[in-house]
Amino acid sequence: MKSDLLNCIGETQTCVAYNLRRASRIASKIYEKEMRGAPIHGPQFSLMIIxxxxxTETITGLARDIGADRTTLTRNLKQLERKGVVQISSGKDNRTKAVTLLPAGEKAIRESVRYWKKAQVKVLETLxxxxxxxxxxxxxxxxxxGQR
Structure with missing residues (x-):
């Protein structure tokens, strides 16, 4: 390999984005495994907790706070709406959409927390x-x- 290519490869080892994504994927796999039997898991669980x-919160507010784009968040929220755990409705000015947790969502969170705790303990025991x-x-x- 050319030395300039080796330099580029070496630089990626200290890349912030690469290392954050890698750590996130590994941690996510642990949580997904531990939460398999839960009614909700992974990113859905975190989103529903928020x-x-x-x-009630606007989609724009949620997207800003979790660092996601509105399109991806809306797609994820639609899945939760189909499951009957959240409701998406028109906001105060009809240009915004508001999201509310439904009683079935509260129940799903309660049933999922013990799975989440198991995953949390597993990761914290290691770290x-x-x-x-x-x-x-x-x-x-x-x-x-992202707030700058």
Missing amino acids: IAKRG GEDRWSRMLGDLSAVAAL
């Missing part, structure tokens, strides 16, 4: 509380880049 905390606390601060700093 909706539950907020009450350790101190390391996770530092990582959480570091991840918050990375997420803040």
Whole structure:
């Protein structure tokens, strides 16, 4: 290989995006495995938790807060709406859409939490509380880049 190509390859090993995506995929696989029997899992679980905390929220507000584009988020929310766990309705000015967690969604969260806790414990046992606390601060700093 040419030395300039080797330099490029070496640079990717320290690439922020590459390493964040890799870590995210690996962690996601652990959570997916542990949450297999849950009514909701993976990104749907996280999204529904956020909706539950907020009450009714606009799709634009949710997209901004989770760092997703509106199109992808809308597609994911439509899946949840078909499952009967959220409701998407017109917002205050008919140009916006609002999302509300339905009672079936609350039930699905309650039934899924024990699976999530199992996954959380598995990851934290490996990482350790101190390391996770530092990582959480570091991840918050990375997420803040999107707020600029």
